[in-house]
Amino acid sequence: MKVVVTGMGVVCSIAGSVPEFAVALREGRCGIGPVPGDGDGGPRLAATVKGFSFAGAVAALTCLPEELRQGAARAAHRSPEALQMDLVSAMQAFGHAGLHENAPPADRMGLVVAGHNLSSGYVHDMVPKYQDHPEYLPASFAIQYMDTDRVGRLSQVLGIKGEGYTVGGASASGNVGIVNGSRLVEAGAVDLCLVVGATTDLSPMEKRGFATLGAVAGAGTDEPERVRCRPFDERHEGFVPGQGSACVVLESEASARARGAEVLAELAGYDLKLDANSLPDPNEDGEAKVMTGAMEMAGVEPGQIDYVNAHATATPLGDEIEVRALGRVFGPDIGKPWVNSTKGLVGHCMCAAGVVEAVASIIQLRDGFVHPNLNLRRPIDDGCRFVRGAAQPADIQYALSNSFGFGGFNTSIVLRRPSHAPGTHG
Known part of the structure; x- marks a missing residue:
């Protein structure tokens, strides 16, 4: 369904x-x-x-x-x-x-x-x-x-x-x-x-x-x-x-x-898995698995993802592990999707973060842009296509949104733009 x-x-x-x-x-x-x-x-x-x-x-x-x-x-x-x-x-x-x-x-x-x-x-x-x-x-x-x-x-x-x-x-x-x-x-x-x-x-x-x-x-x-x-x-x-x-x-x-309701986006796929770990440290394998699982449920390949709303809380270990997990998942396509973090604008909204960021992802998907990563001067990775200090036009058909939590919670969802929604090529 x-x-x-x-x-x-x-x-x-x-x-x-x-x-x-x-x-x-x-x-x-x-x-x-x-x-x-x-x-x-x-x-x-x-x-x-x-x-x-x-x-x-x-x-x-x-x-x-x-x-x-x-x-x-x-x-x-x-x-x-x-x-x-x-x-x-x-x-x-x-x-x-x-x-x-x-x-x-x-x-x-x-x-x-x-x-x-x-x-x-x-x-x-x-x-x-x-x-x-x-x-x-x-x-x-x-x-x-x-x-x-x-x-x-x-x-x-x-x-x-x-x-x-x-x-x-x-x-x-x-x-x-x-x-x-x-x-x-x-x-x-x-x-x-x-x-x-x-x-x-x-x-x-x-x-x-x-x-x-x-x-x-x-x-x-x-x-x-x-x-x-x-x-x-x-x-x-x-x-x-x-x-x-x-x-x-x-x-x-x-x-x-x-x-007769307007469809804003389709929830095309998702995945949720544990790391069997009670500690706050992130796990590259667990993060990669849920991103892959969400895309498999959506029936899309990594190269079809146009945008990633990363969990990216600005903690050194968390950001680095997520970027490494993205590299594993996207492989040679790592430079294709735009990557940003809404937390750089609204902070970490804790339990609400995943829904706040889903709303942000749908807005960008429908309106054809990606918001900036503020204060990004020296990226921790040269392979990712990070949005820099200003919004960019983006034609987004599929968006991936990640949320990870202390205690080994890994989640990822895939959102798809409905065919009638506007997109901006850029």
Whole structure:
């Protein structure tokens, strides 16, 4: 069964909607900047969403019925901001897919929330209240600290009554969600599935833990403004945490055709495999296997891939292993596909990263360009066709998007441009 994408939504540091995201990607806009430090040695750089207003974002979705928008405001106006961002991106995708006008029965729509340990920051912020006056801890805490609250709130607002659950795979969670959502559709369990890459609300302890691990850029420095996110550059210094949420609507081609929905892209292939490794170190063999597996499922050869949205977090070992895996997979065709990393613009959106980057890949695939790799001055490899400091026109028929996670999670998806979508030769 062919699975297609019929709706998208995004909230991140450089955009509050898909049209804004498309402009920001083409311009190479960067949402990364210094954050105030308190001497704990944690990350001093981040890509945060500034000026987010849940009420304003919901009110801006004028394509959706007033009743739906009012229901969203009632359901989530006192919820943590992270959940509110997820709801906005999901509502955007719901409207983009035209589900407010013509949708399958409620029990034929599914929901997968990609992410785990999503609310640690919220729990941390509630600790002082609990310590001072345990009896004043709000009753809503018992629900809102759980990852499944995202499923409950989203399904309530959007009226989704089919299968639903959360999935996790560390930084690969977004792609794990896309794989599971596609399988629900392929199995006939649902006609369509919303896959939400959930906003990860990190606690100070988690941020400090990443810094102690040596994985983040700018940890412990007194001059964070001098540090940069540099995927693929010899001076890469580690990843930069990003704040964001994204949603894609995965739907059977038959359902999309019956609804008259526009097909944005086809999810042509995917693969997900473990390394049998609990450590954070990447594995070249595992990464190469999932890229090859995704292409085999899509029925394409390496030479047919036009673009790779790399996992590329700007950690020295991670970037180098991924480039070596790309070399194994593409062989003599390694110089053909454009390669970039969206994390250089929006930071590492943690559990949401795979879905944010799937949206970025579809935008580039449909609009015929590839966004720049900012701060790439001295590439770690001369064979890859890295996008440099400015967007380039690109005729993309097939795109490969990678996501890898601590604990040996390897994932890759292949997206195909529908025949009617515009492309730019270049």
